[in-house]
Amino acid sequence: MCSHRLTLVEKRYLFTPGPTPVPPEVLAAAAEPMVHHRGADFREVYARTLGRLKEVFRTESDVLLFTASGSGAMESAVANLCAPGERVVVVSHGAFGERWVAICEQHGLDVEAVRYEWGEAPDADEVGAVVRQSGAGVVLCQQSDTSTGVVADVRALKAAVGAATLVVDAISSLGAVPLETDAWGIDVVVSGSQKALMSPPGLAMASVPPHVLERAKPSRSFYFDWPRNKRAQDALDAAFTPAVSLVRSLDVALGLILDDGLDAAFVRHVRLGRAARAGVKAMGLELFSPDDDSAAVVTAARVPEGVDGTALLAHLREAHGVTLAPGHAHLKGKIFRIGHIGWFDVFDIASALAAIELSLTELGAHIERGVAVARVFEAFETKVTV
Amino acid sequence: MCSHRLTLVEKRYLFTPGPTPVPPEVLAAAAEPMVHHRGADFREVYARTLGRLKEVFRTESDVLLFTASGSGAMESAVANLCAPGERVVVVSHGAFGERWVAICEQHGLDVEAVRYEWGEAPDADEVGAVVRQSGAGVVLCQQSDTSTGVVADVRALKAAVGAATLVVDAISSLGAVPLETDAWGIDVVVSGSQKALMSPPGLAMASVPPHVLERAKPSRSFYFDWPRNKRAQDALDAAFTPAVSLVRSLDVALGLILDDGLDAAFVRHVRLGRAARAGVKAMGLELFSPDDDSAAVVTAARVPEGVDGTALLAHLREAHGVTLAPGHAHLKGKIFRIGHIGWFDVFDIASALAAIELSLTELGAHIERGVAVARVFEAFETKVTV
Numbered sequence: 001m002c003s004h005r006l007t008l009v010e011k012r013y014l015f016t017p018g019p020t021p022v023p024p025e026v027l028a029a030a031a032e033p034m035v036h037h038r039g040a041d042f043r044e045v046y047a048r049t050l051g052r053l054k055e056v057f058r059t060e061s062d063v064l065l066f067t068a069s070g071s072g073a074m075e076s077a078v079a080n081l082c083a084p085g086e087r088v089v090v091v092s093h094g095a096f097g098e099r100w101v102a103i104c105e106q107h108g109l110d111v112e113a114v115r116y117e118w119g120e121a122p123d124a125d126e127v128g129a130v131v132r133q134s135g136a137g138v139v140l141c142q143q144s145d146t147s148t149g150v151v152a153d154v155r156a157l158k159a160a161v162g163a164a165t166l167v168v169d170a171i172s173s174l175g176a177v178p179l180e181t182d183a184w185g186i187d188v189v190v191s192g193s194q195k196a197l198m199s200p201p202g203l204a205m206a207s208v209p210p211h212v213l214e215r216a217k218p219s220r221s222f223y224f225d226w227p228r229n230k231r232a233q234d235a236l237d238a239a240f241t242p243a244v245s246l247v248r249s250l251d252v253a254l255g256l257i258l259d260d261g262l263d264a265a266f267v268r269h270v271r272l273g274r275a276a277r278a279g280v281k282a283m284g285l286e287l288f289s290p291d292d293d294s295a296a297v298v299t300a301a302r303v304p305e306g307v308d309g310t311a312l313l314a315h316l317r318e319a320h321g322v323t324l325a326p327g328h329a330h331l332k333g334k335i336f337r338i339g340h341i342g343w344f345d346v347f348d349i350a351s352a353l354a355a356i357e358l359s360l361t362e363l364g365a366h367i368e369r370g371v372a373v374a375r376v377f378e379a380f381e382t383k384v385t386v
Numbered sequence: 387m388c389s390h391r392l393t394l395v396e397k398r399y400l401f402t403p404g405p406t407p408v409p410p411e412v413l414a415a416a417a418e419p420m421v422h423h424r425g426a427d428f429r430e431v432y433a434r435t436l437g438r439l440k441e442v443f444r445t446e447s448d449v450l451l452f453t454a455s456g457s458g459a460m461e462s463a464v465a466n467l468c469a470p471g472e473r474v475v476v477v478s479h480g481a482f483g484e485r486w487v488a489i490c491e492q493h494g495l496d497v498e499a500v501r502y503e504w505g506e507a508p509d510a511d512e513v514g515a516v517v518r519q520s521g522a523g524v525v526l527c528q529q530s531d532t533s534t535g536v537v538a539d540v541r542a543l544k545a546a547v548g549a550a551t552l553v554v555d556a557i558s559s560l561g562a563v564p565l566e567t568d569a570w571g572i573d574v575v576v577s578g579s580q581k582a583l584m585s586p587p588g589l590a591m592a593s594v595p596p597h598v599l600e601r602a603k604p605s606r607s608f609y610f611d612w613p614r615n616k617r618a619q620d621a622l623d624a625a626f627t628p629a630v631s632l633v634r635s636l637d638v639a640l641g642l643i644l645d646d647g648l649d650a651a652f653v654r655h656v657r658l659g660r661a662a663r664a665g666v667k668a669m670g671l672e673l674f675s676p677d678d679d680s681a682a683v684v685t686a687a688r689v690p691e692g693v694d695g696t697a698l699l700a701h702l703r704e705a706h707g708v709t710l711a712p713g714h715a716h717l718k719g720k721i722f723r724i725g726h727i728g729w730f731d732v733f734d735i736a737s738a739l740a741a742i743e744l745s746l747t748e749l750g751a752h753i754e755r756g757v758a759v760a761r762v763f764e765a766f767e768t769k770v771t772v
Contacts, residue, residue, distance in 0.1 A: 202629030
């Protein structure tokens with residue numbers, strides 16, 4: 001959205017997979033008068049938020065809450081679980097898998113990456129074999145790699161890696177697709193506030209059960225030190241001044257999610273994914289993300305022949321106030337991504353598809369007009385059982 | 387403030403040195419609709435905020451902006467400047483000096499701490515001698531240690547440590563008392579959003595000039611890696627999803643501060659400090675923080691004989707909705723602290739003193755009644771030249 005083209009009153013539409021749209025009541029919570037983080041007013045909000053996080057993570061264990069981007073929570077796992085020189089396995093099938101690799105390398109670990117084509121889903125048996133062969137005690141993966149739309153079967157990955165500690169980056173998937181932290185035995189789950197938790201960015205989390213804390217190494221990070229943060233949190237007294245206003249927002253957002261029920265959210269995300277895929281295909285575009293119900297987080301489509309993807313996204317933003325996400329790295333200009341995580345309903349998908357159809361036509365592409373939106377609504381209505 | 391005593395509509399008064407009160411227009415900015423951090427709408431805010439930070443830091447160099455508490459920015463200096471085993475000097479005269487020690491120890495540094503009694507100001511000549519003798523290349527200190535109210539002469543410290551890299555924690559002092567980063571040759575200044583910058587907590591900063599970046603070691607932190615964050619920031623493209631709403635708030639707050647002028651802020655803080663000290667003394671209490679104009683950030687007073695400081699602060703909160711700060715560590719229960727950094731005016735000081743006077747009386751202390759508030763206004767009016 002470019003201010004010299006759009007006026008301030010022209011509407012903006014945010015269809016990106018993070019930051020995602022934030023409900024007005026969640027935004028309003030961030031504007032409440034400041035209170036002290038050690039006073040009773042805040043402690044009440046803090047305790048409730050920590051409790052709600054456990055419900056959303058579906059764990060009985062502590063969920064540590066950091067003031068940081070999601071990458072901070074990712075680094076916390078590496079800094080607390082792995083010693084320099086230690087062999088770890090990273091499962092990489094997109095840009096965020098490569099982020100695990102970069103974090104581990106910066107910490108001096110011996111990284112064995114199991115790499116898949118971007119857009120391909122990891123194979124649990126293959127990962128299990130690599131882990132056994134490598135002797136790695138820690139395995140790091142994504143549940144959803146937002147760069148491709150692929151959602152991995154982390155339940156199968158945990159079954160395949162056995163006793164190794166599995167760290168799952170669920171930054172873009174927590175609250176969108178099922179993740180049964182305790183029931184599936186996932187050792188560590190990291191997430192962030194600005195995706196399906198429909199809150200402003202700036203908070204990151206890591207679920208850390210006692211058996212994982214026992215295996216922790218001396219943390220190489222002071223700020224992200226798990227035992228220090230856990231001790232403080234246990235006393236409802238954050239180790240460092242927390243982002244008070246963001247915690248308030250998160251509290252309200254988690255309340256909205258849990259009032260409706262997590263299962264309802266999972267069903268809605270499947271339906272949103274179906275709607276987005278149906279619309280994309282109806283106008284004759286090719287999907288990049290998988291064409292099945294697993295792709296409930298983000299829908300990625302190839303930009304049609306003869307159109308530059310970067311120009312398409314710029315046109316959407318500048319002419320229509322619509323923000324979609326581009327491709328990462330080698331996919332830049334070749335795909336675009338529609339996020340549908342968090343505070344999304346079918347009319348958002350319809351608007352995104354209508355804007356894409358209009359913009360592609362304006363840029364001279366031959367696109368089948370007028371069918372996508374109807375297909376969006378039809379696909380959204382098909383029955384889902386999760 | 388305890389919700390079972392105070393009703394929701396009873397007013398709260400926040401007189402703590404961080405989080406500090408946030409002006410309504412700054413809070414309102416945090417509630418604006420979410421935008422994507424890579425879109426033009428946000429880039430404009432981001433660029434302006436980074437520019438305004440340079441003005442407040444009084445530096446031509448980059449000010450790196452992290453989504454984190456202030457301690458994150460402190461750790462960034464240690465992770466980027468010092469190699470494990472390296473000897474560093476920490477100047478410690480309060481709880482936050484001890485935080486430098488803890489961060490350095492967690493990073494495996496060889497820490498030589500120059501310790502002063504809490505409440506005492508560091509002696510630049512003495513620190514200079516220790517630095518020369520130790521051969522340390524990095525010296526870490528506080529400009530203001532919020533735990534005591536002491537503001538150190540960091541200009542003299544820089545002159546005394548010579549070629550060693552001086553890292554100044556100005557988390558509670560930046561924007562409250564003069565800090566001429568470039569003119570005084572201060573190598574690195576770290577700060578946070580939630581003190582004199584009168585914004586919500588959650589953003590931290592570090593000014594990093596080119597000569598310091600050249601001396602940087604390979605960062606032991608991925609998230610706080612200075613070169614990675616600098617490269618991204620140079621392209622107006624944060625390395626990690628920034629706390630969009632907090633950046634918007636900070637932008638508005640910095641605009642308010644700079645419109646009025648930093649020098650006006652420095653004068654106001656001196657006057658606020660005078661007012662607070664005059665009020666404390668007028669009711670017969672003993673100051674813990676220095677009784678001079680350097681103590682412009684926080685005023686600390688000893689709790690009178692026969693009164694428990696913890697009970698006093700609880701009474702202030704629960705009966706009157708007034709939040710003051712307690713003493714840290716061995717000073718807990720023995721002192722209380724009145725913050726006057728950021729969005730404070732003389733009526734706030736008067737209210738804080740009136741509430742203390744009232745509460746002490748209610749707790750049975752023999753306090754001279756009715757003189758403190760008058761003295762607050764008189765002292766505030768005395769002429770200041772900065």
